[in-house]
Structures are given as structure tokens and as C-alpha cells.
Amino acid sequence: MIKKSKKKKKIIGDVVSKDVSQNWVYSAIVKDHFFHPRNFLDREPKKGEFDAEGIVGSPACGDVMRMWIKVDKKTNKIKDLKWKTFGCATAIASTSMFSVMVTENGGMEINEALKITPQDVVKRLGGLPAIKIHCSVLADQAFKAAVKNYLSRQRK
């Protein structure tokens, strides 16, 4: 009996409930990035350490994101990106993943990095519970704010 049901389970294994709103399970990648976040800054930045800073959200809304970038002026590539957040697991994991995506392979060019959507991050994370998607947009917004800050500093 048990053997039979196990077999059956295997066959229907990829059939999941369409009601994802009740689903709280995080993917292994999300968990990894939550428990071991990449590129976060565990202190205040030193003066001149970064080229620009972006801040979005507010503690009142339950989410604050600060992001710092360092840009290679010749190539316009992101050399370094660090962040801090008062956020939930999803915010932490998606920002961590965002920071990896922007800095991997020698760094992304600013214009390319601006094209990264929250959906791209979610995809790399192996998906998110539907109701947590909104928590993943913060990194994207903070990055845009940081780039804006960078461009205005460059003009000066």
C-alpha cells in the first residue's frame, strides 16, 4: 500500500495547487540568500568609500533599503554594490540576489543593470510566494535611486 502511494506521489509530483496565495514555502536559493546574504554592509560606509547612495522606503512602511554603488568611470560598470535593509526575509534574499546579479562577471554596465526587473530577480531566486513578490521590488528601487544619485553627482 505504502509503496503504491509513494509511486503515485511521484507521478503527480509536479501537480501543485493553483492557490499560491497560501503557499509560504521559500525556495532553497531564497533561504540560502536569507541566511547568508551577499554584499550587505554591516557598518556605516566610510567617507568616499562609494560613488553614490540610494535610499528608499520608510520604517513606517516596514521596509527601508539603503544601497551604495561604486562605478568604473571608464566602462560605466558597477564595480561594487553594498546594501542594508530593515526588511523581511524576501527583501533580504532578493536584495542579496540583486547585488550578485549586478556585480557578477566583472560587473554590469549601468544601463544594463537598470534593465533588471524584480521578475528577473524572482526568477534567479527560484520563485517566491505570490504575496511576497511585492517585497522584492525594493532592491530595484534602491538601485535606481543610487544611479540617480550617481548621475547627479557626476554632473557636478
Added chain:
Amino acid sequence: MDKNKIKKIIYMDYAATTPVAIEVKKEMEKYWSEIYGNPSSLHSLGRMAREAIDNARSRIAKILNCGTDEVIFTAGGTESDNLAIFGVAHKYKDYGKHIIVSKIEHHAILRPCEVLEKEGFEITYLDVDKDGIVNLEKLAKSLRKDTILVSIMYANNEIGTIQPILEIAKIISDFKFKMQNERKTLPLFHTDACQAAGFLDLNVKNLGVDLMTLNGSKIYGPKQIAILYKKSGVKLEPLIYGGGQEFNLRSGTENLPLIVGLAKALELVEKNKKFEVKRLTKLRDYFIKKILKLIPQSILNGHAIKRLPNNINVSILGVEGESVILMLDDYGICASTGSACNSKSLEPSHVIMALGKAEAKEVAHSSIRFTLGKFTNKKEIDYVLKVLPGIIERLRSISAITAKK
């Protein structure tokens, strides 16, 4: 972090739900496949089922100090709350369309109220003080000629604050006496006692309530079974129509195993009440004292003394609740949070928001609730106290909000 990890589960979410007691399970056993008759059937199996329901009902009535015809079985605390709110509203709407509830009621009360607002009812949401206690003066002032119902929970599920039910009942009865008119039974008083059961007095005569909700899942009984105590003479419009079971107030074939289980569960928690209240109060106070001492920038939510013996709710500023819960989970510790990131509504806890603290939203997002139960011991609490400071330190190092002095 990993080396401290243990496989054992430390359950500190008893206010969410409780494990079914072995004794309860045993009591339910024969009502699944042996005595499975429909209590409305005339034959022997039906009669046996009927007898079991009657027996369970009278055991519950004895604990509540009420008549057996005053105990209505429903499919859960939410249904009982809904039945109380909609049942009274729709039955007495010709006498008035005003209802008073507190701002920190469970959603099973607040959502029905929102629906009633759309139907033309007027709802007064009473303020609570910084500890979550209902403002009695405002209650007295809010009572009107057209008030048909006051619903205030016995003890709050999130912050554990216990409401002065006797005083509330007195205010309502004084008002009724003053009004002395053709509708002197109104307003009715309902209390949601789901969290109170097992800790506080459930004698409805002492409490002075007209309606009271109690459920199984918080008292080591089965889920999806509850009662609504309804004082005789109080009328309700049913939510569910059909075969006329439960005094025509809740149709549908009675769920016999769960009903029997609920009666047993209630008896057990009543029996152990005195001992458990004393034991858990001691553990609670130890836990709270230690957290506030070990973790800088942590504050207690709810009243320090007028509080359920099993409830610990603290806000740890600068860290987000869900992150803390997930990290605790990694250590096998089950707790809960009022953060929006843990809710489907995307709004942080309405209870903690109602306490009127400065930076209420941040406090709500940072709130962590530990609720103790019959299997909690000091060793478990000490384990949590050992791992929590490290978790907080780590999350604070990631946090974009620097802890304020």
C-alpha cells in the same frame, strides 16, 4: 550558527493553535467509525450519537454554569464570532443598527463588522490604552439608544491583554437599567473567549455576558469546532440554514467526534487551570524580564500584569519580525510576529497599531510573540534566550535602521 542547531521543535505558538491532547484523541476515537450514526436518526446508532452530543453539551454547560440549551456547537471560533455578530445584527436590526467593538478584536469580529457597515450598520471601534485595555469611559459614552450589541474580547490573542469583562458588563447593564424601555434586553454583550479558556474564569453568570465564543483548537482540542454560548432569551438569525440542528441556529449534521473532543478538552484545561496559571505566569515573567534585559531596544507590548499567563509579546526595534521568525525557525523554535510581511493583508498588526505608541508601524513590524503552553518548560525558554540575542545582533547588522537610543 549551525552547530547549535537541534532537531527538536520548541513550540511557542500555543496562541495560534495547540496540539490535541492524547486524552482528547482517545475520547474521540470511537465516534469516527463505531458510533457514527446521525444524531437526528431514530435508530439505535442515531440515539447513541444523540446521547453523546447531549452528554458533551451538558459537560460544557456545567463548566460555563449555564443551561444545556444555551450551548450552540459551531465549526470554529470564527464561525461563532460571525454568528454572534451577524446573528444579533440581523435579528435586532429593527431595534437599532449600532454596534460597539474594540479596535483590537480578532478579524473574525472586525471583518463581519465591515460587512455590516456596508449593510448600513454603524460600528463604533473603541480605543484602547497603551497596554491594550478598552477605554471604559468611552464605552459608556458610546452606548446609545440604538446600540444592539457590544463585542469585546476577553483576552487578546496577540498581546495577551485581559479586558475588564465584569466592569464592561456592569456598564452595559447600568445603561440598560437607565434606559428601561421596551427593549431592555439590548444592547447584548458578546465576548470572544478563545484565548481566555484554560486561564480565566468561564462562568458566564459571573461574567455577565449574553454571548461567548470558545473554541477547541486553543485548548488542546480539535480544530474547526467551537461553541457559542447564547443566554436563553437572546435571539439570533442563523448563518447556515438546513435541517434545523443546534436549536435551529446552526444546521448541518453534528460533528460528533469533534464535539466530544471539545468537551473533553475543556474539562481538562479547567481541571489543570489553577496549576497551569501559576506555573506559566512564573515562566512568562521570567522570559519577559530576561528578553528585556538581554536585548537592547526591546519593549513589551501589552499589559505587564493584566495579561494571559502564556503570552510574551515584544518589539525588538530595528529588526523585521518575519526575519526573526525564520531565523528562530532555523533553530526549531516556533514563534509568531505582527509584521505585515507575515500577513496576507500586507498591513502590520492592527492590535499593536492601536496601542498608540510612537512609530507604531515600526513597533508592529518588529513584534515577536511567544505563547507558552502545557509542554513549555524553563529549559526551552533558556534555549530561546540563548539563541535570540545572536539572531537579533545579526539582523541588526543587516538592518538599514540604526537602533535609536
